[in-house]
Amino acid sequence: MTSNKSPTTEPASTRRPKSSSGAAGVREFAAEIGFARVAFNLLVVLLLGLLFWTVLDLPPQSAGLHAKVKAHMHVSGVASPITAVLLNFRGYDTLLEIVVLLLASIGCLILRDAPQSHPALAPGRPGKWVLDGMIHVLIPVMLLTAGYLLWAGDHAPGGAFQAGAVLAAAGFLLVLGNRMRFWRTPEWLLRLSLSFGMIVFVLVASVVTILTKNLLQYPENYAGILILLIEISVAGSIGCVLITLFAGHPPVTRTPAADQLWHSNDEPKE
Amino acid sequence: MTALTWIFDGLLTAAMVYLAWSLLSERDLFKAVVLFIAFGLLMALAWVRLRAPDIALAEAAISAGLSGVLLLDAVGAIRSPNPVPEDTSSDSG
Amino acid sequence: MNQPTWYALTGVILFSMGIHAFVIRTHLVRRILAFNIMGSGVFLLLVAIAHRIPGAAPDPVPHALVLTGIVVSVSFTAFGLVLLKKIYAKTGKTALIDPTESTSDQTN
Amino acid sequence: MLVSAGAVSTLVCVGGLLRRVWLTGPIRHTVGGWSSPLGIELYADGLSTALLAVTAVIMGTAGFYVVDAIRHKNGHTEGYDSDFFWPLWFFLWTTFNAVFLSRDVFNLYITLELLVLCAVPLLILAGSGAALIAGMRYLLVAMLGSMCYLLGVALLYAQYDTLSIPQLGALMVSSPGTAAAVVLMTLGLLLKTALFPLHFWLPSAHGNAPAAVSALLSGLVVKASFYLLVRLWFGAFAGIVSVGAGNFLGLLGSLAIIWGSLLALRQQRLKLVIAYSTVAQIGYFFLLFPLVIGGTQLCAPSDRVDWLTMAGSGAMYFMLSHALAKAAMFLAAGCIAHAAASDRLNEVIGIGRYLPVSVFAFALAGVSLMGLPPSGGFVGKWMMLKAAFATNQWWWAMVISLGGLLAAAYVFMVLKQTVVFRLVDIRFYEVPRGMQWAALLLALFSLLLGVSGQVPLDLLAVGSPFSPRAGQGWLP
Structure with a gap:
């Protein structure tokens, strides 16, 4: 537990008792005798028991939707059933999932304060040469792996997410080695790279909707190529989003003004 | 053969539950995060056992690797006001 | 008892451990860890139920759901950690309720 | 420019959908051409289109408020001028549309996550430490809730091999797995809807967000998870849930009404009064469950359909009118705070003399919350009261009336401060007209909903999920 002993936290902790009346008082009392905790432990044990019973009671054999997926594989445009489910049968889920990632990176960008390079490895620190070596050797290998995963997603394990994650790992190395100045990225390029995957996905969805009168229904002969197009752009964007989540964080420096801001609004009274 | 796979599955799941338990009750946050990364790798093994290689890849890359790096970074950041360069051992994922 | 059931049971154990820690712990990093353990439990259950016919290929739909779920939970983890760092930078807090105050808070 | 183009095009689409549903009945759309167990289906009936329309009205009007707030900055723009405000705003709007149109339990899981990832960044744009903490608390609650929900989804898929709500409804039978899924999914959604006693996160989140964002959080975001509960309980779980379970939710709802109102009376900040009022009003929505589920047993079979539809439509009507009124209140509070x-x-104190339009908007919205005629709140409460007596459940009627009195108490508390007392020596910043009129417009809409009477009711009746069919619950 990294309890913070700096004097600046004092006001925050002395605030509580002032506002604690009523329910909070009861809560403190309950905490003292540990009743709430015992009750909660019992509840979790109960839940575990119910879940055990549930699992043992589940139908022991079931093929799920395996047969249905198999029956429609020939029109899905890909050879791997999981990719078919992800990008064709339940492609709408995946579209929304790309938006989830994009929103996480937007949330992260909102919290940034001032441009600052990643402080992890300043030039001249011991270990820098190791990182340099890793960058020279690993980056090409990683790019190759990402490309392979993207290509393999059609018929074997792999796909846009795995490829994007490998791209992101390469990006991490570059950021750590100060090779990529995240903060120097022009704003428009940052935004475009984050949203590129979603834009392509939405464009494809709109075009096929106009053509087939059905949201995300690919014309049969073009399913494969459209899915590949989506996968490539999505993989790139996922890589960028993940790098942003890593490098786009706010630099942690406490400011004296911060604690005053904390007092500028009140917690509700209960 | 079946006995062997049973022993393997049993050991694997027991190790996962044990790791989860110890990482959730570990007092030192840094150690907890390291245990979490180890847990992620065991999960990847479990996915392979359940014939889900796609998820194994995703788990190793995204969940163990990426979450691990982010968690280490966050723990490093809240440990001291000025982050010290010690969290670079984690970029293998 | 067969292999999928065994893994499914492990999944629900992990979920219960996660939910327990999520509620009783106060430190935000610990809660995010607990969230990830809960997620692992759910995903393990989903993949285990996809594999209920020995020998045959597993049902791909739960696999796709799990892949989606992993990405969603990573997004939450990443955003939560960034928010946590910002809160620490701004207020010096690493928990929503001061950990010195009581060990068994009930924020949830 | 771009903002109004986006808003207008969405409004036009919603209008078109509304017209089609009104004329031809519920619409089913198979995404990708794959029908249900394999693919995802979208579905629009009267309830979902009514929600889409109310969402469009609130998002449009609140957007107008924000445009005006940005144009006339006075030092504190509450984060509206952030580069990311409008993208998040439109993502949120899109997400609402996705929630109200989906009927696939896993797809709904993702849309709920999207909702959180739009709402929390919008909330923390306020920038204060309190807003950050409130955002974190909200995020954690959402994480816990969605994991419980997802485990429920997994258990359902394990038993029924489908994720579509109507198909689940046709297949579901009592079993430990079903019970666990119902409990987990309901618990997760109750956390997100902030039903007493799981409301602890709501006041700080809604009270510390920028005013226009509070309007969305209170007016719409909590409704999204409640809407999903309604769809599940009267769609998928219809054959499973018991009268006792419905009564339990009703009991929690009653406690929420009383507890939320009492705490609203104790607050010293206007936005917190409104936030606790939301805690109380959420309680009303949950009276839907005992009124409809309990009604099936306690009411004579001959006129069952009428009364149950009336209870359901009444609660939904109340929810729509609350969405408009609460958004209006938060916008009015934003003007006052500005x-x-x-x-x-x-x-x-005494600000009413300087801001008559805003205070009037607050009062009008208050009329709807209290349930006085001719507001939409009145019609909703009236229908619920009538259904409560007709199905022999008079005790819920008592709660409904008591809640109205308590709402009157906290609305008048605010009005007393802002109108009745006068302070001589006080200076206020000027508030742009557009902001004030946006608040008033929403309050008028909430009133209009009551005056228009039968039209929204007819819309809600299109494919109503509350009319039971013989032997199979409420399946559409």
Whole structure:
């Protein structure tokens, strides 16, 4: 537990008792005798028991939707059933999932304060040469792996997410080695790279909707190529989003003004 | 053969539950995060056992690797006001 | 008892451990860890139920759901950690309720 | 420019959908051409289109408020001028549309996550430490809730091999797995809807967000998870849930009404009064469950359909009118806070003389919350009261009336401070007209909903999920 002993936290902790009346008082009392905790432990044990019973009671054999997926594989445009489910049968889920990632990176960008390079490895620190070596050797290998995963997603394990994650790992190395100045990225390029995957996905969805009168229904002969197009752009964007989540964080420096801001609004009274 | 796979599955799941338990009750946050990364790798093994290689890849890359790096970074950041360069051992994922 | 059931049971154990820690712990990093353990439990259950016919290929739909779920939970983890760092930078807090105050808070 | 183009095009689409549903009945759309167990289906009936329309009205009007707030900055723009405000705004709007149109339990899981990832960044744009903490608390609650929900989804898929709500409804039978799924999914959604006693996160989140965002959080975001509960309980779980379970939710709802109202009376900040009022009003929505589920047993079979539809439509009507009224209240509070640079009740004394439009908007919205005629709140409460008596459940009628009195108490508390007392020596910032009129417009809409009477009711009746069919619950 990294309890913070700096004097600046004092006001925050002395605030509580002032506002604690009523329910909070009861809560403190309950905490003292540990009743709430015992009750909660019992509840979790109960839940575990119910879940055990549930699992043992589940139908022991079931093929799920395996047969249905198999029956429609020939029109899905890909050879791997999981990719078919992800990008064709339940492609709408995946579209929304790309938006989830994009929103996480937007949330992260909102919290940034001032441009600052990643402080992890300043030039001249011991270990820098190791990182340099890793960058020279690993980056090409990683790019190759990402490309392979993207290509393999059609018929074997792999796909846009795995490829994007490998791209992101390469990006991490570059950021750590100060090779990529995240903060120097022009704003428009940052935004475009984050949203590129979603834009392509939405464009494809709109075009096929106009053509087939059905949201995300690919014309049969073009399913494969459209899915590949989506996968490539999505993989790139996922890589960028993940790098942003890593490098786009706010630099942690406490400011004296911060604690005053904390007092500028009140917690509700209960 | 079946006995062997049973022993393997049993050991694997027991190790996962044990790791989860110890990482959730570990007092030192840094150690907890390291245990979490180890847990992620065991999960990847479990996915392979359940014939889900796609998820194994995703788990190793995204969940163990990426979450691990982010968690280490966050723990490093809240440990001291000025982050010290010690969290670079984690970029293998 | 067969292999999928065994893994499914492990999944629900992990979920219960996660939910327990999520509620009783106060430190935000610990809660995010607990969230990830809960997620692992759910995903393990989903993949285990996809594999209920020995020998045959597993049902791909739960696999796709799990892949989606992993990405969603990573997004939450990443955003939560960034928010946590910002809160620490701004207020010096690493928990929503001061950990010195009581060990068994009930924020949830 | 771009903002209005986006808003207008969405409004046009919603209008078109509304017209089609009104003329031809519920619409089913198979995404990708794959029908249900394999693919995802979208579905629009009267309830979902009504929600889409109300969402469009609130998002459009609140957007107008924000445009005006950005145009006339006075030092505190509450984060509206952030580069990311409008993208998040439109993502949120899109997400609402996705929630109200989906009927696939896993797809709904993702849309709920999207909702959180739009709402929390919008909330923390306020920038204060309190807003950050409130955002974190909200995020954690959402994480816990969605994991419980997802485990429920997994258990359902394990038993029925489908994720579609109507198909689940046709297949579901009592079993431990079903019970666990119902409990987990309901618990997760109750956390997100902030039903008492799981409301602890709501006041700080809704009270510390920028005013226009509070309007969305209170007016729409909590409704999204409640809407999903309604769809599940009267769609998928219809054959499973018992009268006792419905009564339990009703009991929690009653406690929420009383507890939320009492705490609203104790607050010293205007936005917190409104936030606790939301806690109370959420309680009303949950009276839907005992009124409809309990009604099936306690009411004579001959006129069952009428009364149950009336209870359901009444609760939904109340929910729509609450969405408009609560959004109006938060916008009015935003105007008041803009003028006084604070929303503490003892610093806005007598502000009504300077901001008659905003205070009037607050009062009009208050009329709807209290349930006085001719507001939409009145019609909703009236229908619920009638259904409560007709199905021999008079005790819920007592709660409904008591809640109205308590709402009157906290609305008048605010009005007393802002109108009745006068302070001589006080200075206020000027509030742009557009902001004030946006609040009033929403309050008028909430009133209009009551005056228009039968039209929204007819819309809600299109494919109503509340009319039971013989032997199979409420399946559409």
